[in-house]
Amino acid sequence: MPGSRCPLPVLRWLPRYSRAWLPLDVLAGLAVGLTAVPQALAYAELAGLPLQYGLYSSFMGCFVYCLLGTAKDVTLGPTAIMSLLVSSYASHQPGYAVLLAFLSGCIQLAMGLLRLGFLLDFISCPVIKGFTSAASITISFNQVKNILGLQGIPRQFFLQLYETLRRIGETRAGDAVLGLSCLAALAGLRAMKSHLPQAVPTAPLAVRISHLIVWICATARNALVVLSAGLVAYSFQVMGCQPFRLTGSIPQGLPPFQPPCFSLALPNGTVPFASMVQDMGVGLAVVPLMGLLESVAIAKAFASQNGYRIDPNQELLALGVANVLGSFVSSYPITGSFGRTAVNAQSGVCTPAGGLVTGALVLLSLAYLTSLFYYIPKAALAAVIISAVVPMFDAGIFRTLWRVQRLDLVPLCVTFLLCFWEVQYGIVAGVLVSGLLLLYSIARPPIKVSEGAVLLVQPGSSLHFPAVEHLRASVCSRALAASPARSVLLDCSHVSSIDYTALLGLAELLQELHRHGLSLAFCGLQDPVLQVLLSADLEGFQHFPSREEAGEALAALPGWERCRELGGSRAEPPTSTAESTGLIQ
Template structure:
């Protein structure tokens, strides 16, 4: 037994373990270790205010988004507190808040068919997929989804979500979930509108818009302003910031007053389950009155949602984190964000949560109130837990029209077609994936996203398939590709050479200048070999010059005899490049 080898192996193992368990490595995997030692009392005061502000917003929104997902309202609250605690430990953005959102709730509704068990299982599976992507550092895949596709999807989702709430706003019943049928049936049943719900819902929308306008236009207060005015300003700030909670509470009081008087003109939320959710395994099978569904059958029932929901959850959360990191001058770790949201969905499924992601509206509120660290989420989580523990009986009196008004006002800013003007001025071709995603999403969400991604990839790959080729003419014809050559470009290069040298009379020899090419693949190597043989059969010369050493090594490594003969000719040609003969230039390639 060679003890020296064993000792060396032990030293290497201990070295690896010490590096993996070092404080710096732990700080990367547990970002809380980075800011917690520097935490101050001043940060605590600001984080408490931010956490309370977000908490008063998340409670009414959670109730409303659960309705969008087609689930009992308490499941919105079940989905709202786990992310607050997990993100505090694993998150790399001080601003992001995790919880139910309009877009994810819409997707859950589409893929789980208002089935609670499917929604919870989808959260578990989404968390597993997101955790795997984070552990394997697959965050870079999100970079291939272009911004026009994201904006088109969010705009289409805003229209779909807002219109889905019109039935609750007007008190209509038996409206289908498919968007086109939904629009048709809503207009057809307008005469059946309930006057009480319509008046309450429209009034809530008007008040929410006014409160938002007051918040956006209220002047900043200075220290030398009298205390009374500062107190009034604080009250206005609190009411406008917690406007969703104010509206829901006020509407609930109105509905309760009518209930006491013996009449009820509104459709109410109704009885909800009381107390905190039980910690239990996600439902890996489901037994109903008619059948028992196995795990495989449940997964098949979810279908494409198994990929669309976790992908859109990651995309929405990472996009929000990057946006606010840029705005507030710090950086986020994409793979760490995947771990945070993945673990939230995974653990949340044990507490009856449906899939969640980062919320733009609540993140914006968090940022505006000056939150200093992710610790503000702890206060938000406690507010949600207190609501679940003590306020659920009061949810009975919340009118659905009020929740519909909250949703419509929340998603309205997501609808933004002004980007079309910007795309027209910057790159008109980007309008194609934007419009395709926007329109197809009204048919099927997943097809809209897929169509936009595929078209974006085609646009991205087009310059690879049609590279620019400079045409330099002196005594001989010189063709100079101005970028790397990859297999989609081979036919274009072959056609260009034929057009300029072999399809003319008299036929001409060609010099192919690869001085600006740094990368080729095997298809290009084979194509160049075929061109060499073709020119040789015509009694012409195809000379390749300007080969950089790495590129020349690759051509030689291909073990093609033509290139063995080529090396000497290339060196000879490079000696003659100091010629001062005038050149006529042109460009062959994709039009700009």
């Protein structure tokens, strides 16, 4: 499904919707819904919010993306990474979380309208890998307290690590056994699905039914494990004992449709809008950017895998609208979910219409099933989160970068380590380190120098102001250190642009070589660079169409004054490359 700039991409696929697609879309929507409901409860716990807010965040994105999305596989909703960020910036207050969704959506919407999706390119792959790997560890360890049945554990990672180890003796046996059992069951079902062979249409009916049952159980493993754990907890409740910590009561019914609160009433006073924004701080940049990055990356990955194209700026619009409208139904910030998108794709979804089924299933759960969620053990939800985030840790990236490009390990390790302290510090520091490495490569471009009758200098990239002093010093030192001193030929075949500061540096280089009786000539100039140099009216500027002609001329006329005898002080642009021979005057 190719990308489009149409404001309503639904108008592209709906008129050609086929009846054959309907059962596949419904099946995929149900599979994603059965995954989304237990994950929503678990992610709300991770975000530090009442559990119903996970469900509030899980349906609006499905409906909006059906209208505005350009990828058939993507599903929007709460994710582990976004929940971790909300936990960091929303102060565990639902009012802050909902307002953060509204403001993030506005920022994303503005970026989409201004077509600023290219800004995401400045977040390098090592930074992303460092963040997601650190998030995998911090999110998993954050749920260890629920697996062990511990309470009162701080949320800061290092304090959490210390307190968990100090209080390990207070572990509740029931929660620990149930949590570990759920983890083992989820791992087994995941492995079963990865090794499940393709269904053979010609196989006997019993074989096909068995294959379908195994596939459904493996795909909806989160719902299956949470349901089983709930039944176990309910059985103990009936018998008059309860060895597990339960989710507890969740308000039943749909959230009211109303704008987010722009001030927050607390027992000790009212927090105005300006103070709420100040409290969120850098989160107003980190949350929308990470949401955009996660969603667009997922959309691109599945579009490439399944043979269609997306429009990244349209994806930004879809995500922005989903977050803005989601805030009107008490949603916290959402983004594309890799796990649920994978379930959607593997279920054979044909169009974004599958999201309508997922959203409807979440609404039905809110309207009729929340009373049943009371008996879900927190250890089971913790197992669901850990199972979802463990695959995010990419140990292989460290080995790969060590083998391929060791310098990229610097932003990776900086991001990875600082994210254990504070997520925002890790991301910002990683981006800054990546930027410094990029600037260093611009300031120190590769320069190849070959000695002969003349000194041949080949810059490996364009010339901009950070690099000009390095180039000038390198050329002068090599030209004057040679015995005898040599004129310089600057081969600019790899230089596609030049700025004013670099132009001044070249003028100084011309004058310095002139003072020592040497010449500087250019060859291989691309038209935009040639026009800039001609417009600058540099005294003594010489341009040759080829390296060979320039080398012969400079070798024969090494002195500045002798060059002026044949060529004049300035070159004129040739009418065409074919007509340019010898020294261009």
